Structure formats: C-alpha cells, structure tokens
Amino acid sequence: QMQLQESGPGLVKPSETLSLTCLVSGFSIDSNSYYWGWIRQSPGKGLEWMGGVYYGGSAYYNPSVNSRVTIFVDMSKNQFYLKLTSLTAADTAVYYCARLVFSGFARIDHWGQGILVSVSS
Amino acid sequence: EMVMTQSPATLSVSPGERATLSCRGSQSLSYNLAWYQLKPGQAPRLLIYGASTRATGVPPRFSGSGSGTEFTLTISGLQSEDFAVYYCQQYNNWPPMYTFGQGTKLEIK
Numbered sequence: 001q002m003q004l005q006e007s008g009p010g011l012v013k014p015s016e017t018l019s020l021t022c023l024v025s026g027f028s029i030d031s032n033s034y035y036w037g038w039i040r041q042s043p044g045k046g047l048e049w050m051g052g053v054y055y056g057g058s059a060y061y062n063p064s065v066n067s068r069v070t071i072f073v074d075m076s077k078n079q080f081y082l083k084l085t086s087l088t089a090a091d092t093a094v095y096y097c098a099r100l101v102f103s104g105f106a107r108i109d110h111w112g113q114g115i116l117v118s119v120s121s
Numbered sequence: 122e123m124v125m126t127q128s129p130a131t132l133s134v135s136p137g138e139r140a141t142l143s144c145r146g147s148q149s150l151s152y153n154l155a156w157y158q159l160k161p162g163q164a165p166r167l168l169i170y171g172a173s174t175r176a177t178g179v180p181p182r183f184s185g186s187g188s189g190t191e192f193t194l195t196i197s198g199l200q201s202e203d204f205a206v207y208y209c210q211q212y213n214n215w216p217p218m219y220t221f222g223q224g225t226k227l228e229i230k
Contacts, residue, residue: 004164039219041159045223046208046221046222046223046224047157047159047165047208047210047221047224048221049218049219049220049221052217060216060217060218062218063216096164096165098165100219101170102212102217104171105152105153105155105170105171105174105212106153106155106212106219107155107167107170107176107210107212108155108157108165108167108210108219109167109170109176110164110167111164111165111166111167112164113162113163113164114164
C-alpha cells in the first residue's frame, strides 16, 4: 500500500528557507507515469498547488511561488523535497506531498497527511 | 488564468439526505475536473476524476457529473463520515497547473 509522509521543521523564521522531505513507501518514485508534488493550505484558506517534479528532473511550478520554490527527487532514497526561500508569515500553512497524475484526466491520487509549518520570529 | 468557483461555501444537510455541491470554471474544462474530500488531520482523499469517474475504493453514494464549465458532486444518503470540506480541481495542460476551488464545507444539519 502506497504511503507518503512529510517531515521537516514545524517553525521557521521569516526570511529563512523551508526544507521539507516526502518519503514515499510502497511505490517506486521512478515510475514513468507520475509526477511528485507539493500542495499547501494556509489557515482558513483553500488548497494551492505549488509544483511538481518528474523523477527525471523536469519540474513545473505555480507562478505564485515560482521564484522561491524548488522541488527535486532523490531516487536512491525514494524521496522528494521542497525548498521554499524568503519565507514570510503568508507561507504559514499545512504542506502536503502528493503523487500527481499529469496525463489523461489529471488528478492528485495519493496524499500525505500534511505537516503544519508556521513562519514566525 | 483559470478561476474555479464553488458553491455554496457551506452546506447544511441532515444525515441520510442528499448533498449537491457545485463547481464552475471560468473557462471550459472539458471533463478534466476532480473532487477531493478533506478532513482535519487526515490525508486528503481523491473522490472523483474525469468529472464522473470514482476513484478506487470510493463508495457509489458519491457521484460526479458535468462538463465544460459546470460540474456537480452529489452525495446520496449522507453518512456521518461524509461531513467534511470538499474541493474541486481543474488541470491546465500548458503551463502545467492544478487549480482548486475555494471549497464547500458540508456540515450536519
């Protein structure tokens, strides 16, 4: 059974860089058919797709965070990562990692439980 | 830029009744529309994709319909575990982009 599990700091300071890890179990990250991505939900707000990466390295990002975000994979560890720079309070959110289906009827078919990240001094 | 609008923001329905949630796109989506269920502390769950295809393990009381710009998620015979927040999502081919609606909170009446 496939599972995704986020890990990382729960509190980061403004202007710093957030680094999150997603461990994928029960499925190989180097599958041809899927991307791996991050979605966040700020308090009291809806879901925002941040971006996704293919195991071969190609990545796509939401223009709203494009200048600050990097998503990349480590096939040897079956993990992928999010880096978000120049943090502000507006980046406080629950961050979800997920498996993305880009082809056919695009959808997000497996999600982690999420990790709450607060940006505060 | 695609904008997804969900209505109503909050829907109050009694257990056993039917809930109808709406999602409208600012541009035609064909059938490229998905629905998700979110509960606090849990992984979000894919319910419907391709506007009307139930995801693996989703019970038949969940159904999706629509095409173009107007879509509906119907939940028949509401059970206690169905009270949650529901989001619709569209996908843009280029540049690749997933966009969500603002959500509908389904609460017990």
